[in-house]
Amino acid sequence: MRLLITAGPTREYIDDVRYVSNASSGRMGYAIAEAALAAGWDVVLVSGPVDLAPPIGCEFHSVVTTDQMRDACLQLFPGCDGVIAAAAVSDYRPLQRITGKLSKTGGPITIEMIETDDVLAKLGHIKENRWVVGFALEAQNPRENALQKLRRKNCDWIVLNGPAAIGADTNDVELLAPSGDSVAHWTGTKRDIAADLIAWLARET
Amino acid sequence: MRLLITAGPTREYIDDVRYVSNASSGRMGYAIAEAALAAGWDVVLVSGPVDLAPPIGCEFHSVVTTDQMRDACLQLFPGCDGVIAAAAVSDYRPLQRITGKLSKTGGPITIEMIETDDVLAKLGHIKENRWVVGFALEAQNPRENALQKLRRKNCDWIVLNGPAAIGADTNDVELLAPSGDSVAHWTGTKRDIAADLIAWLARET
Secondary structure, eight states, X not given: OEEEXXXXXXXXXXXXXXXXXXXXXXXXXXXXXXXXXXXXXXXEEEXXXXXXXXXXXXXXXXXXSHHHHHHHHHHHGGGSSEEXXXXXXXOEXXXXXXXXXXXXXXXXXXXXXXXXXOXXXXXXXXXXXXEEEEEEEOSXXXXXXXXXXXXXXXXXXXXXXXXXXXTOSEEEEEEEOTTSOEEEEEEEEXXXXXXXXXXXXXHHO | OEEEEEEXXXXXXXXXXXXXXXXXXXXXXXXXXXXXXXXXXXXXXXXXXXXXXXXXXXXXXXXXXXXXXXXXXXXXXGXXXXXXXXXXXXXXXESSOOSSOOOOOSSOEEEEEEEOOOHHHHHHHXXXXXXXXXXXXXXXXXXXXXXXXXXXXXXXXXEEEOGGGTTOSEEEEEEEOTTSXXXXXXXXXXXXXXXXXXXXXXXXX
């Protein structure tokens, strides 16, 4: 089994200093990489900027922006059997990146943001015989929104978690199938949940 | 000597997940804290979110937003002899923070940003007999902009560095005085520069 994993946040720069991002620590994705390596799988890890060392034994690709993560994943996915997309990509980016550092003027500024490409949907739509596990971080109507994402992005399963997961050591997740069924519910440290997810995929894929 | 130090970035949230920030690692400010502790000074460290352990022996205050950093500093500065403001605060914040997580619609979004309070200027204007060292990170017209900041914010000295400093292990800085003179120029690791700065302040203050 050769597994592609995405992890961490991405950053979208407003100017050369300021960016839009989120507090994703990369811990969920890195824990999944470690669990998959421990299970004897080949692991390809594409990671946004985090303060974690890449697990020993994985093929590691470092990216900053969502477009860079998309490009890396589209290139690497065809060589893998499946993907677990644990990254919390920035799904908006400033329409323009200002060169240098925007100087304060005393007045307000307006930043136009456009949606970035949907990396998970792109992988879902080119998957052919590969499997795709997405992550959905939902604040409102979590199951409904997660299922919509699963279907729109052509995932095989989606891991549903809430905003409390961001940057935390522990998590509480449900694994949803396209039927709408909750096929697993795991709580514990991100390491525990990663091991549960890999064991589950080893049985089901 | 009792020294207040600010370090790291601050974050300004767009919604419960997304924020505006910068890649400041906190290394410069934490290195200054360590150098000051090593010189036998009392150190009060006010830090934004970073992946560094607070130096042993300092009084540590953790903050997230620029307003929180301002409040902590205004409370702590009167009990100190001076401040070194190494934090890279976010000087803009979204006018409104959205509760929950903004959902994608397919269309662009516009974010109104307003300037945050200027923490360094506030400290400069209440300093009385205390000294104030600011940091200026300048991309264009660096000396001119840094000197304008020094004067407008009522600093005693300002450390001028460039965007390459952000998140790096090394730095290349000039120390500017209100006269416009460059009174020191240090290059090396942030630890080296921190030791140089503390030795310089021990002589000059």
